[in-house]
Amino acid sequence: MNDLAEAVRIVLATDVLIAILASAVYGLVVGSLPGLSATMATALLVPVTFWLSPIAAIATIITASAMAIFSGDIPGALLRIPGTPASAAYTDEAYAMTRKGQAELALGAGLWFSAIGGIVGTLSLMLMAPLLAEMALSFSSYEYFWLALLGLMCATLVARSSPIKAIASMLLGLLIACIGMENPAGTPRFTFGVTDLLGGIEPIPALVGVFAVSEVMRAMASAEPPKLPPRRFGSILANQWLLTKRYQWQMWRGNIVGIIIGVLPGAGADMAAWVSYAMSKKFSRTPELFGTGHPEGLVEAGASNNASLASGWVPSLLFGIPGDTITAIAIGVLYMKGLNPGPTLFTERASSMYALYIIFILANIIMIPLGIVMIRLASVVLRAPRSAVMPVILLLCAVGAFAIGNNPFSVLMVGVFGVLGFVMERQGFPVAALVLGIVMGNMVEQNFVTSLIKSDGDVWPFFERPVSSVLAAFTIGALLWPLGVWIWNRLKSTTGEIVR
Amino acid sequence: MQISNRLSGSVLAALGAAAAWGGSRLPPVPGQDVGPAAFPMVIGFGLVACGVLIALGIGRSFEVEETPEPLTWRVLVPPGLLVFYVLAANELGFLLTAAAMVLAAGLALGARPRLALAMAVIAPPLVHLAFYKLLRVPLPAGLLPAPWA
Numbered sequence: 001m002n003d004l005a006e007a008v009r010i011v012l013a014t015d016v017l018i019a020i021l022a023s024a025v026y027g028l029v030v031g032s033l034p035g036l037s038a039t040m041a042t043a044l045l046v047p048v049t050f051w052l053s054p055i056a057a058i059a060t061i062i063t064a065s066a067m068a069i070f071s072g073d074i075p076g077a078l079l080r081i082p083g084t085p086a087s088a089a090y091t092d093e094a095y096a097m098t099r100k101g102q103a104e105l106a107l108g109a110g111l112w113f114s115a116i117g118g119i120v121g122t123l124s125l126m127l128m129a130p131l132l133a134e135m136a137l138s139f140s141s142y143e144y145f146w147l148a149l150l151g152l153m154c155a156t157l158v159a160r161s162s163p164i165k166a167i168a169s170m171l172l173g174l175l176i177a178c179i180g181m182e183n184p185a186g187t188p189r190f191t192f193g194v195t196d197l198l199g200g201i202e203p204i205p206a207l208v209g210v211f212a213v214s215e216v217m218r219a220m221a222s223a224e225p226p227k228l229p230p231r232r233f234g235s236i237l238a239n240q241w242l243l244t245k246r247y248q249w250q251m252w253r254g255n256i257v258g259i260i261i262g263v264l265p266g267a268g269a270d271m272a273a274w275v276s277y278a279m280s281k282k283f284s285r286t287p288e289l290f291g292t293g294h295p296e297g298l299v300e301a302g303a304s305n306n307a308s309l310a311s312g313w314v315p316s317l318l319f320g321i322p323g324d325t326i327t328a329i330a331i332g333v334l335y336m337k338g339l340n341p342g343p344t345l346f347t348e349r350a351s352s353m354y355a356l357y358i359i360f361i362l363a364n365i366i367m368i369p370l371g372i373v374m375i376r377l378a379s380v381v382l383r384a385p386r387s388a389v390m391p392v393i394l395l396l397c398a399v400g401a402f403a404i405g406n407n408p409f410s411v412l413m414v415g416v417f418g419v420l421g422f423v424m425e426r427q428g429f430p431v432a433a434l435v436l437g438i439v440m441g442n443m444v445e446q447n448f449v450t451s452l453i454k455s456d457g458d459v460w461p462f463f464e465r466p467v468s469s470v471l472a473a474f475t476i477g478a479l480l481w482p483l484g485v486w487i488w489n490r491l492k493s494t495t496g497e498i499v500r
Numbered sequence: 501m502q503i504s505n506r507l508s509g510s511v512l513a514a515l516g517a518a519a520a521w522g523g524s525r526l527p528p529v530p531g532q533d534v535g536p537a538a539f540p541m542v543i544g545f546g547l548v549a550c551g552v553l554i555a556l557g558i559g560r561s562f563e564v565e566e567t568p569e570p571l572t573w574r575v576l577v578p579p580g581l582l583v584f585y586v587l588a589a590n591e592l593g594f595l596l597t598a599a600a601m602v603l604a605a606g607l608a609l610g611a612r613p614r615l616a617l618a619m620a621v622i623a624p625p626l627v628h629l630a631f632y633k634l635l636r637v638p639l640p641a642g643l644l645p646a647p648w649a
Contacts, residue, residue, distance in 0.1 A: 051635050162559035168512050168550035175519055175543050183536040185529045190522060190540070213578050220574040220608060387611030391602040392623050394578050398585045398601070399627055403637040408586045415582035422575065426568050427508045445539040452534040482562065489561070 007354030011362070016056045020359065023060035024067050024366060028374040031068030032381055033389060034081040034225050035218065038068035038269070039325045039432075040211040044396055046204050046329060047403035054337035055355050061333060062356070063363040065326045066118055069269055069305055070371055073110035074378050077103060081225050086269035086305045089277040096293035104234045105243075109298050111371040112240040113251060117303035118364035120255040121262065121310030126357050128263065128314055129346060135467075136318050136343040141454065142462055144319065145447035146471035148440050151265030151321045153478035155436045161428060163482035169429045173437015174444065176201050182442055184449045196409040203332060203439045205401045205410045207325070209417025210431045212397050216390045217422045228382045236372050247299040250280055254300035258307030265315040266436055268324020269305040276304035310360055317341050317353070321440065325432050328439045509555025516547025577608040593642020594632075598624035 010016065023045065030041040042065050049057035072084030077094035087094075087110075097106035139147075152174075156166035179190045180200025191197040244251065254276045261272040280300035281290045290297055312323025313330070320341035322328035334341055339352060346353055374381075397418075401410040421431045455461040463469045523540030553559065581601045589597045599620040606616030628646050631637040641649055 047631070047635060047637070161564075162554075162562045164550055164553045164559035165563075168547060168554060171516075171543050171546045171550060172512070175515075175540065175547065178519075178523075178540050178543070183539075184534070185527065185536040187527055187536055189526060189536055190519075213582070216578040216605070217575045218569075220577055221569040221572055223569075224610070385611065385615065387606050387609035388615060388619050390609055391605035391616075391619060392627075394581060394605050395598050395601055395623060395627055398582055399598075399631050399637070399639070402639075403631060403635060406638055408589065411582055411586050415579040418582070419579050427504055428563055429508075448542075449534050449538060452538065453532065457533050482559070486561065 003350040004354050006351035007358055010055050010351065010355040011059075011358045013053075013056075015053060016059050016359075019052060019056040019060045020063050020362060020366070023064040024363065024370055027064035027067030028071045028370060029381055030064075031071030032074045032083050032374065032378060033384070034075045034079070034083055035215045035386075036389075036393065037084045037211060037215075038065050038072065038086065039207070039329070040215065041065070041068045042326050042329045043204060043207045043211060044393075044400050046333060047400045049333050050336070050403070054339055055352065055359075057333055057337055058330065058339070058356060059359045059363075061326070061330050062359050066114075066306065066309055066360075066363050067367060067370070069309055070111060070114040070367060071374060073114070073302065074107060074375060075225075075228075075382060077106045077110065078228055078378060079225060079382070086273050088270070089273040090298050090301045092291060093277075093293065093297055096291065097295065097298075098293075100293045102293065103231070104236055105239055105295060106293075106298060107233075107375050108236040108238070108240050109243055109295050110302050111368060111375070112237060112244070113254070113299050113302040114306040115364045115367050115371075116244075116251065117255055117258055117306035118310055118367070119361055120303075121259055121307035122357060122360040122364070124259045124263075124307070124311050125313055125360070128311070129317060129353070132314065132318055133343040133346040139319075139467070140465070141447045141450040142465055142468040143471060145444065145451050145462070146468050146475055147265060147315070147319055148321055148444045148447060150471055150475040150478065151315065152433070152436060152440060152444070153475050154264045154266035155433045156430075157267065157271070157478060157481065161430045165427075165429045166433045167479075169424065169431065169433040170437040173434040173439075174441045176206070176434075176438050177441020178445070183445065196407070200442075201413065201438060202404065202410065203328065203435070204404055205413040206417045206438050207329060207435055208397050208401055209414040209419075210421035210435055211325075212393060213414055213418025214421035214425060214431075216394050216397075217418060218425075219386055219390050224386050228379045230379045233376055236375055237368075243295055243299060247296055250296055250300040251303050253279065253283075254303035255307045258304035259311040261304075262308030262311030262323055263314050265319070265321040265323055267308075268312055268326065268432075269308050270432075272308035273301045273305040277301040306364075313356075317345055317356075318343055320443065322436060325435055328436060331439070505557055505560070506555045509551045509553070511551070512554065513548045513551025516544045516549075516551055518544070519547065520544025574608045577605060581605060589642070590640050591642055593644050594628055594639040595624050595644045595646060596642065598627065 030036045045060055069086050072087035076082040076087040076091035077098050080095040082088040082091045094106040152170050156170050179197055181188055181198050182200050183189050257276050258272040261267045277297045280297040281287050312327045315321045315323050316327040316331050322331055397414050398411050401414040424431055463472050520541045523537045526537045529535040585597055602623050603616050603620035606619050632639050
């Protein structure tokens with residue numbers, strides 16, 4: 001109880017409250033601009049977090065990412081351009097509702113069910129994390145190896161992309177993480193005599209390059225999105241209670257699926273939205289209405305992506321294994337602020353953890369009034385010409401990368417990763433897997449080598465302990481999953497042909 | 501699409517082979533079987549396998565074909581400007597370098613010259629103020645130091 005009182009005191013500090021409010025506005029604006037994703041918004045925040053207290057720093061990341069994930073629904077519903085990839089799953093549906101004159105209902109559903117999803121996700125985080133912390137205390141390098149690998153494999157299960165390309169992206173990320181002296185022997189590896197490479201590739205410049213610079217590059221090649229005509233909105237929350245009652249079951253299913261996908265290391269909000277939307281359609285009594293402006297899928301997927309955001313912090317806080325690209329950034333900030341992820345975080349720094357939960361709930365509550373203001377101002381914000389926004393983003397990429405180590409080499413890396421991200425995306429390689437590979441490379445290698453040394457080069461002990469064998473089964477399952485899907489589709493189409 | 505799959509697959513396979521070879525030449529830890537070579541070699545072999553599979557077009561049934569926008573030379577403007585920043589920031593100073601970046605990027609994105617110019621004048625001082633004053637990042641002063649620096 002003392003910890004809880006302490007946590008309330010921490011959160012109510014002026015700097016934390018200002019950080020929450022400012023990052024909320026920032027997240028809402030950035031998320032609503034097409035092409036600027038929640039991950040990018042978070043990555044560009046990192047240099048700012050250097051000068052904040054630990055809790056204020058984490059608060060900015062939690063708040064900005066939650067707001068950006070909701071805010072991505074706005075251009076999706078109004079312009080049919082998802083503001084963030086997590087909104088892409090139901091953009092067509094929301095836009096169809098707008099065309100039917102139900103823009104308020106679509107946007108209100110995005111807002112209302114995002115907030116509920118966020119709160120339910122937070123409750124799951126509060127419930128699960130301490131339980132899993134007990135278990136995590138007994139983990140050895142074998143379990144950590146499999147857990148990290150499972151995270152990487154989950155990151156490759158991306159919707160709408162070839163699993164082999166995703167695995168290749170992930171391996172490329174791991175290879176990039178090999179660069180530098182951070183290896184079992186401390187010898188310079190793949191540095192080609194470049195002094196700046198001795199310290200390895202920092203994840204933040206890579207993230208900024210892949211998610212922000214490549215987006216500016218894409219803007220160079222694509223046409224400017226259409227302008228939003230000024231419009232007056234009716235009541236945003238008017239019929240949301242009705243929707244909540246009618247689609248209660250869908251809402252809970254969305255929340256739960258979101259939580260499960262979030263807890264899986266490596267799989268994040270985009271994945272949750274795609275899975276939940278597909279699930280909603282599959283189990284709906286009226287699947288034929290999907291795509292014509294039917295709120296059911298919107299409810300489920302909107303609840304799902306925000307729920308996954310909160311539960312994605314479970315593996316991050318407990319094991320230092322990111323739940324998605326946003327928590328990958330958050331883990332870096334946690335280390336920087338001396339809140340090293342691990343099970344002891346929950347026993348020794350309990351008040352900080354409670355503070356984190358409170359911030360999550362606070363962020364999802366203020367999302368509703370701020371979100372309504374944002375929706376009403378959307379036509380003003382979205383009128384900002386892209387040719388004015390993107391140059392400033394590029395400048396922020398340069399300054400932000402420089403700020404991390406006061407090293408111009410980081411700015412160069414941002415450019416290199418921008419090109420890499422752009423090329424990979426065009427070739428159909430998912431970039432999130434690359435980024436998670438870079439972030440987790442050292443951890444995977446360290447646990448892999450430690451385990452191999454412990455076992456004298458024998459592979460069998462990797463499967464011997466009960467938890468590690470379960471994790472190994474999951475990992476191998478994730479690896480073989482696409483193969484199973486492929487065989488299943490093959491069988492279905494051949495039997496279909498025979499019947500015909 | 502198939503041609504580029506063949507190309508990207510071959511590139512990855514070659515990269516994997518190079519990684520495995522480069523990894524295998526790393527000095528071992530004395531008295532230890534497993535050293536810095538193990539991990540790059542595992543990854544290298546994995547990349548070779550993935551590269552070959554991609555080149556053969558396996559796994560394409562999972563992809564959603566999207567026709568990307570046609571390429572223009574302008575996509576090279578953002579990375580080019582970042583290189584320009586690295587080369588010029590110390591000499592010219594942050595304000596001038598940043599103004600040139602914003603102006604060039606704005607024009608490349610099709611902004612009217614008046615808008616691009618206005619952004620180039622307004623944005624750099626604001627960014628400088630935020631990063632130099634609030635976040636205490638030592639941005640180079642160069643030819644044109646900011647009045648508050």
